[in-house]
Amino acid sequence: MxxxxxxxxxxxxxxxxxxxxxxxxxxxxxxxxxxxxxxxxxxxxxxxxxxxxxxxxxxxxxxxxxxxxxxxxxxxxxxxxxxxxxxxxxxxxxxxxxxxxxxxxxxxxxxxxxxxxxxxxxxxxxxxxxxxxxxxxxxxxxxxxxxxxxxxKMIADVGFIGFPNVGKSSLLNELTASKSKVANYTFTTLEPNLGAYYDLILADIPGLIEGASLGKGLGIKFLKHIERTKVLFHFISADSENHFLDYQKVRQELKAYNEVLLEKPEYIFLSKSDIVAKEKIAEIVDDFKKQNKEIIPISIIDLASLEKIKKLLNQIAKEKQTPLFIENIVDN
Known part of the structure; x- marks a missing residue:
């Protein structure tokens, strides 16, 4: 605890x-x-x-x-x-x-x-x-x-956010030596987990739910940790019923807690992309493009998508040494 x-x-x-x-x-x-x-x-x-x-x-x-x-x-x-x-x-x-x-x-x-x-x-x-x-x-x-x-008020370079059970802990374990608990049920992560990726501190923030800014679920206890992260990696599970709605709900909770959170650099990932058909992935990516948002399909069992994340983290680590804005270097 x-x-x-x-x-x-x-x-x-x-x-x-x-x-x-x-x-x-x-x-x-x-x-x-x-x-x-x-x-x-x-x-x-x-x-x-x-x-x-x-x-x-x-x-x-x-x-x-x-x-x-x-x-x-x-x-x-x-x-x-x-x-x-x-x-x-x-x-x-x-x-x-x-x-x-x-x-x-x-x-x-x-x-x-x-x-x-x-x-x-x-x-x-x-x-x-x-x-x-x-x-x-x-x-x-x-x-x-x-x-x-x-x-x-936890400080991290990159904060992993999203609904519960979207694969945040699995990715943290894959990228770092962290041993976050992983299971297929809601609220597996009950405390923030930290991992080090070279010079970057990555934080797996326990999953948010609708109403978190009002104290529902794990509540504002963990929203304040997001407040101290510099970059947000927003994860949406490929098996969600409504992917963009999930994205909007989490963003709404961030806004309700502190609108400044919406100004942080954000990257959106479609996690667990290995469990749905390629046609469905293309459809989800297209839906986000229509909203002027880019979502990057990833899977921890797909080495190519892991390399994309590592490439992005390397760029963030490089930019950490300078005040320059972090560029999105992940290819479609």
Whole structure:
């Protein structure tokens, strides 16, 4: 189960207390109190595991260790270890205390979110020409405390969308090392699945149904993931009763949720094309052409159609390095 919205409380470690002590060595009876160690800070770091927020399901209050107190003989207390919390790439981390937001957009991105308190000074640092035997020392400073809301909004280069059971997971498995569950029934995919095709991140978004923007079926939970994809691969099953109507219904759900989704580059694929006659495929392609839409017949058991998809993905990967518009390079 993916946890995609959680509120947690973070408390960085307090600084250790400075020490007030004097040497007992004859002739060297000055102050020798060491400084306290710094408290541990808390960081967020991005990883590719979409389920990483699950760790916060029952772990809501998180504290870093405090610094060690100062010691005698000018020995400072040890600094506490920093605490790193791993969150999925695509997580928006909102500080509910300051209202500032941090977005984790890549693996390895590391952000300081709560700074540990500085250790207090020992009495050795308070000595002066007028105060050779200071008894002053400092308590450690408090570590920062914040409340954070973590919201996962998945980031992918290409999002696979369409009604349930149209072959999205099968294609993802074929193109990548992903092991998405595949079966011949509705809602096989209940969580988004990610796969890597060279430098591209492909996302298999659970199937939408009519009324998804109002919460029906798997609802808006996954529409927000589509919001963060850059290019849409829209799949329509060849065994559908009304192919263009299926296309329109999914587009309507995208529009109802956020019209900006309609502006994303989109490629339409007629999946499972091996299960219908060639004449029927030609008829479907012609129907889409009449609506000024191009639909590309594909099948995961047809190497030629898979090569078309790979060619398109290679072009998208190339364009990823530049701000140029992605051209449709798939031949009819």
């Amino acid at each position: 993916i946890i995609d919205d959680v509120v947690i409380k973070l408390k960085a470690g307090d600084g250790g207390k400075g020490m007030a002590v004097f040497s007992r060595t004859k002739g060297l009876k000055g102050p020798t109190g060491g400084n306290g160690g710094n408290g541990g800070s808390i960081f967020f770091e991005g990883i590719s595991d979409l389920t990483a927020l699950r760790q916060f399901r029952f772990r809501k209050d998180i504290k870093a260790d405090r610094g060690e107190n100062g010691k005698s003989s000018l020995n400072d207390g040890h600094n506490a270890e920093d605490l790193t919390l791993f969150v999925p790439v695509g997580t928006v981390c909102k500080n509910l205390t300051t209202q500032k937001e941090i977005e984790i957009t890549k693996v390895g991105q590391r952000e300081l979110v709560a700074k540990g308190g500085r250790g207090g000074r020992g009495n050795f640092l308070f000595r002066s020409s007028t105060n050779t035997s200071p008894t002053q020392f400092e308590e450690g400073k408090d570590g920062q405390f914040f409340e954070f809301q973590l919201q996962l």
